[in-house]
Amino acid sequence: MRPVLKAGLRVVWRDRDTLQLGVDPRRAVALSGMSDAAVVIPLLDGSRDWDGVVTAARDAGISVKTVQRVLGLLAAAGALSDLPQSTLNTLAPVARGRIGPELAAASLTYGHSDGGGRTLARRRLAFVRVHGGGRIGTALAGLLAAAGVGQVACRDGELARPQDLSPAGLGLADLNLPRADGAARVMARIAPDVRTTDHGERPDLAVLTEPARTELAAELTGAGLPHLAVAGADGVAVIGPLVRPGRSACLRCQDLARSERDPAWPLILAQLARPGDGGCDTVLAVTIAAQAAVQVLAFLDTGRPGAAVSDGALELTAPDWQWRRRSWPPHPRCPCGAALASGSGPLMSIQPSGMTENWKGER
Numbered sequence: 001m002r003p004v005l006k007a008g009l010r011v012v013w014r015d016r017d018t019l020q021l022g023v024d025p026r027r028a029v030a031l032s033g034m035s036d037a038a039v040v041i042p043l044l045d046g047s048r049d050w051d052g053v054v055t056a057a058r059d060a061g062i063s064v065k066t067v068q069r070v071l072g073l074l075a076a077a078g079a080l081s082d083l084p085q086s087t088l089n090t091l092a093p094v095a096r097g098r099i100g101p102e103l104a105a106a107s108l109t110y111g112h113s114d115g116g117g118r119t120l121a122r123r124r125l126a127f128v129r130v131h132g133g134g135r136i137g138t139a140l141a142g143l144l145a146a147a148g149v150g151q152v153a154c155r156d157g158e159l160a161r162p163q164d165l166s167p168a169g170l171g172l173a174d175l176n177l178p179r180a181d182g183a184a185r186v187m188a189r190i191a192p193d194v195r196t197t198d199h200g201e202r203p204d205l206a207v208l209t210e211p212a213r214t215e216l217a218a219e220l221t222g223a224g225l226p227h228l229a230v231a232g233a234d235g236v237a238v239i240g241p242l243v244r245p246g247r248s249a250c251l252r253c254q255d256l257a258r259s260e261r262d263p264a265w266p267l268i269l270a271q272l273a274r275p276g277d278g279g280c281d282t283v284l285a286v287t288i289a290a291q292a293a294v295q296v297l298a299f300l301d302t303g304r305p306g307a308a309v310s311d312g313a314l315e316l317t318a319p320d321w322q323w324r325r326r327s328w329p330p331h332p333r334c335p336c337g338a339a340l341a342s343g344s345g346p347l348m349s350i351q352p353s354g355m356t357e358n359w360k361g362e363r
């Protein structure tokens, strides 16, 4: 074991004898009898094994018995993590330096005792394909790369335009490039160890930053590929749904529900297929990218979508800037079959193998 103090928790003293780890009452732990811990705490950075910590503390004048008592108290309080060195060794030195906050946040989020090592290992093996390299897609790709996702690729047939620039994404030097290449350059700047290649392998998750491209959504659903819809237009951010084909509501389910409320929706939807960033300013784009990154990472880390974007979406509207969830249950007439799987719809006779073609034909 290479003990490391649970990362992400600030270390403060309540008095000379009581050490408090964390400030937020939802995570904080107070330990008494820690008057000799001041020398030991800085040694718990994951660079030494248990014996190494004892030796270093002894060299600083702390008895072995005291060190073991401090370590025992910290371990009993769940304040120690065991960061696997083998996980860190898979990273380039530059990545090791920047991944610390990601590990700390993951360790706190999931309560793992490995300092985020398991989460990092999952992310390193993951492949996310982002469709659309505009200001949202590029910023999202950069965030995922920085968060430790091993392979992130951007697909886009458009050239980068001045309105694609954003502080978290494309810079001036990236203009006049295909947007996918611009996204790759952004990732190379942020996380040079991430793979940006895309040879058509099956990703673990796709992200659609232009969800009105219904043929692409249908293709992903037909292939059984999980995908997250992300949109910013008319000054409104929409993150979700995260579609697990055949298991949760898809974008076609959403369109069918909308069409029942607004008969003109299919005609409107057809006109939205053209790429555009109308009403999505820089701050909104970066906010969307950050919330989308949260949902992508939750899916990669746990293997299931966050509750907020399963059969629903998160929406944000100026000027109150408060996230709200809108529910989009599976639609009984959608050929994706999610309504049947969830038990909320009638039996349908559509065969999964023909789903994609049937769906495309419906447009």
Ligand SMILES: [Zn+2]
Residues within 6 Å of the ligand: 249, 250, 251, 252, 253, 254, 330, 331, 334, 335, 336, 337, 338
């Ligand atoms: Zn559906």
